[in-house]
Amino acid sequence: MPAAPPPHATRPAGVAATVAGRLRIGPVWALVALAVLVQIVYPLIPEAGRTAVTVLSVVVFAAASLADCARVHGYLSALALAVVAGGGGLFVESLGLRTGFPFGEYHYTGTLGPELFGVPVVVPLAWTMMAWPALVVGRTLCTRTVPVVLTAGLALASWDVFLDAQMVAAGHWYWTHPDPGLPLVPGIPLTNYAGWVLVAVVICGALHLALGGGPDGRRSRSTPAAVLYLWTYASSVLAHLAFFALPGSALVGGLLMGAIAIPYGRKVTRATRSRAVAGSDTERG
Secondary structure: OOOOOOHHHHHHHHHHHHHHHHHHHHHHHHHHHHHHHHHHHHHOHHHHHHHHHHHHHHHHHHHHHHHHOOOOOOOOHHHHHHHHHHHHHHHHHHHHHHOOOOOOOEEOOOOOOEOOEEEEHHHHHHHHHHHHHHHHHHHHHHHOHHHHHHHHHHHHEEEHHHHHHHHHHOEEEEEEEOOOOOOOOOEHHHHHHHHHHHHHHHHHHHHHHHHHOOOOOOOOOOHHHHHHHHHHHHHHHHHHHHHHOOOHHHHHHHHHHHHHHHHHHHHHHHHHHHHHHHHHHHOOO
């Protein structure tokens, strides 16, 4: 029988794998930190400079989501995220501008920079930036395909209560017929939210399948995605309440997005504590 290798013989490979993993996640965390920093800066600067920071915030956030998706599932999956969420978002926004379906009749005001097919380029990036964290939320809270997709879609669509209220107040777009709308959130019709739910579920369903979904749906574990989603929720409530003078969307968005973000945050916290306890037990053993 060949002699067993000494205990230290397998360490280099293990160390190399650990270092490689840290190198892969390092740039992702840098992008996540930068996305958070830009969003912190946004409400603190004069209104005249906020549009440029809005665009920068979306670009950095989208880069963080794409990089994290690539880290978890590979570069081709990041490309799928860009095509499904970004391309799908561009298509449906262009369709909406021309037909009023599925969001209602709305118009951009030309303040968000370069446009493609009448849609500011930053808009499909916004779909991209939140589709990945929303899918992670769905895959964390559920296991079967239909619940995963529906939960992910609602996780994405509920964010729009904050997004539209902020962008309409900033003058970046408006609706021709804004009523009827949600209580305390003026200027945005209910058709918009119905359209968001429809499109978000379709995008998240396609993304779930593209990233290895199936009857039992492979779940994605991603702390960076969790930070991005939970930060977006908490910071949106705070910013709308304290900086944007939009208490209505702070309350309504806090309730609607919170219906998913809060259970998700609890589950992530419990999982993190369980892993920490398991790691501590391993060290003692």
